[in-house]
Amino acid sequence: MPVDDADAGARRSSGDQSARTPQPSESINRFAFDSFGEGDIEREQVERVTPGIELERQAERTRSTHxxxxxxxxxxxxxxxxxxxxxxxxxxxxxxxxxxxxxxxWNFNFYLFPLWWLGWLIRHGILFPLRLAFILSASAAFTVSFFFSHYVTPREWGWERKCVELYAAAFVVSWTGVIRYHGPKPSRGGQRGGVVYVSNHTSMIDYLVLTQVSPFAVIQQKHRGWVGLLQRTAMNAIDCIEFNRTDIQDRHKVTERLKQHVADKSRLPLLIFPEGTCVNNKYCVMFKRGAFDLGVDVVPVAIKYNSLFVDAFWNSRRQSFSRHLCKLMSSWAVVADVWYMEPQRQREDETSIEFAERVRTMICKRAGLKAVPWDGMLKYYRPSPRECESRRKAFASTLMNGLK
Amino acid sequence: MGLTASSLNLTQYDIEDVQQHCDGKFTSREIQALYARFRSLDKRHKGFLTEDELMAIPELAISPLAPRIVQMFQNQNFKDFVKMLSALSPRASRDDRLRFMFQCHDVDRDGEIARSDLETMTRHLVGSSVSEEDFNALIHRAFEDLRAMRAERADAREGSARGVAFDEFRRALSAVDRTLPTVRVPVDDDA
Known part of the structure; x- marks a missing residue:
């Protein structure tokens, strides 16, 4: 299922890159915005402008006058x-x-040690098998009822959506989710579409936590395995948009489909995780512009997991989603707070980048996250040796110019 | 004196000690944040950072100067680690920063940037993108510039001192009128 990224629409005009003056104090800030507009779709390899590169460029500009x-x-x-x-x-x-x-x-002394082991045994020996059995039977029930609603009942009845919603709820139950929802929940009947929900992103379970209240359509990275199967069947049936992060063609298509989706009021409200990747729920990386370029109201949603029992962060590069779920199922509970906030509209004097930044600030403040000026894509496009080479080339070429 | 790896938190005494060691270039909160950072990098809590631990920082590993920087920072205890970084603190003077850069260039740590030092550093900085002749020409030109600079000041140094001394380094970079590297320590509210 879930969920990633909607930077599809993010495109930075290269014009404003040179428009600002390179004050030293501002360079950090600029760095933030530079990495922000990363979704320059035409180039696959993303260029990072670090403060150091900024320093070098600045030097180059002053140098040419000598x-x-x-x-x-x-x-x-x-x-x-x-x-x-x-x-x-x-x-x-x-x-x-x-x-x-x-x-x-926390088993570091003699009276905690037996307690800790007792807890461990209960969690892994009793709770986990029960929960696993529960979620497997829920999956079976979901499969049957989904195919029934998909092929038999008419789409207008919305049974597919109901199935997905219940299945999400079953997942939340399987890790004893203790989720407190604050603020007005999304209305089920009346207003659909024409609005975008944006949220910070910790794990694919974000989607489950939000969907058990009311179903969302979501922009998601394509996955493999059983998650991919769910995406191609159930999630597609409720108008989710899936794409491949590394495929530029896909990103173009996503932009189009995003626009179509929000224009169609009969569809489910759209949920976007503009960070584009899972972050460990302590920080919040830069938002991609995609969600904020659509010209519709944006409802910020803040999700904060309590790390008392289990760390809800899904490190997708180290762990499969199944293992992540197992980890959650063998903990006492998953405790989280979800805040639905006031819908925001882009102000007239505001660019979509500033709008995104404002929404990010709201979410960070509400969920107690720290906003950092980094680009989540770095998780996938690891700073590559190529970047080092290109830097050396740049350094060498200015040197050689000096020689002549 | 609790600055061994085993101590979980710094006492007020430790912090003052470190602060003194780095001439007050960092505030006590910055030192606490640096200590947390140091401990998180120091995986097995040995009290110093190894080459591997430093190279595990992706953004450092891709730096053209990574091998040299790692050389400077590895196997240092926390106090010296902070002292090293203090040269780049926002409170450090231009001279402090220049001295740090000088140290970085002075690979063999003999107090001057000899030809071999400059060659090593330039290799790091340009990689393989410059041909052998061009590379030699660069180094040659650099030392010509050095000679010209000495002639200008009419203080031709004795034959023994062939490399760039610190005051010459400072002079050479005096034309470079711009921000020198500055490191800001992020102070967390929960630190």
């Missing part, structure tokens, strides 16, 4: 590279946003 250039200062001046390297030592986006919390067992 007449004669010495080689020595250029060779000795590596401040741009140093800037980035040392900043990474102090703090790096990867460790911040995508690192799982290390589970520290």
């Amino acid at each position: 007449e004669r250039e010495e080689v020595l200062p250029r060779l000795l001046d590596c401040s741009g590279v140093l800037q980035d390297a040392c900043a990474a030592i102090v703090d790096d986006s990867f460790n911040r946003c995508f690192q799982e919390a290390v589970e520290e067992p």
Whole structure:
């Protein structure tokens, strides 16, 4: 099922890149916005503009005014590279946003130790099998009822949606979800479509948590295995849009389908996770613009998981979704708060980037997350050695120009 | 004195100690944040960072200067780690920053940037994108510039000192009038 990314529409006009003046104090800020518009669809490899690269470019601009250039200062001046390297030592986006919390067992003294083991046995020996049996039978029931509603009952009855909703609820029950919902829940009957829900993203279970209240259509990364099967059948039947993160053609199609979807009021409200990737629920990475370019109201949804029993972060690169679910099912409970917030509309004096940033700030404040100026895509497009090579090339070419 | 790897938290005394060690370039909250960072990088709580642990930071690993930076920061205890970084703190002077850069260039740590130091660093910085002749020409030109600079000041140094000394380094970079690297320590509210 779920859920990723809607940066499809994000396209940065290269014009505003050079429009701003490179004040040093502003360079951090600019970096934020640069990495923001990452969804430059035409280029697959995303260019990151780090503060260090910014320093180098700035130097290059001032340099061109000089007449004669010495080689020595250029060779000795590596401040741009140093800037980035040392900043990474102090703090790096990867460790911040995508690192799982290390589970520290609380069995560190003699009277806690037996208790901890007792708890462990109950969770793995009793709760887990029960829950597994429950979710497997729920899956069987879902399969039967979904195919019935899909092939027999007319679409207008909305039984498919109901099935998906109940199935999501079954999942939440399977990890004893204790979810508190705050704020007005999305209405079921009346207003559909014409509005976009955006939320921070911790795991694919976000979708389940939200859908058990009212079904959503969602933009999702294609998955394989049983998740992929669900996506191709059930999720497609309720108008979810799936795409492949790395396929540029797909991204174009998504933009179109997004527009069609919000224009059609009979469809389910659209849910978008503009971070485009799962973040560990302590931080919030930059939002992609896609959801904010549609010209419709945006309802911010903030989801905060309580890490008391289990860390709900799904590290998709280390863990399959099944394993992630097993982890959740063998914990005591999944405790979360969900806030539905006031619908927001883009102000007239606001660009879609600023609008996205404003919504992000709202979500971060509500859920107690820390907003960081990093791009979630870095999780997939790991800073590659190519980036290092291109940097060396840039450095070399300015040097060689100096030689001539 | 609790600055061994085993201590979970810094005491007020430790913090003051570290602060003194880095001439007050970091606030106590910054030092706490740095300590948390240090501990999270130091996977087995040995009290220092190894090459592998530093190279595990993706954004550092892709830096052209990664090998040199890692060399500078590896196997340092927390106090020296902070001292090293303090040269780049927002409170550090231009000279502090320049000295850090100088240290970075001075690969063999003999107090001057000899030809071999410059060659090593330039190799890191340009990689394989420059041909051998061009590379040699670059180094040659750099030392010509150095000679010209010395002639200008009419303080031709003795034959023994062949490399770039720190005051020459500072002079060479005096024309580079721009922001030098600065490292901001993110201070968490929950730190």
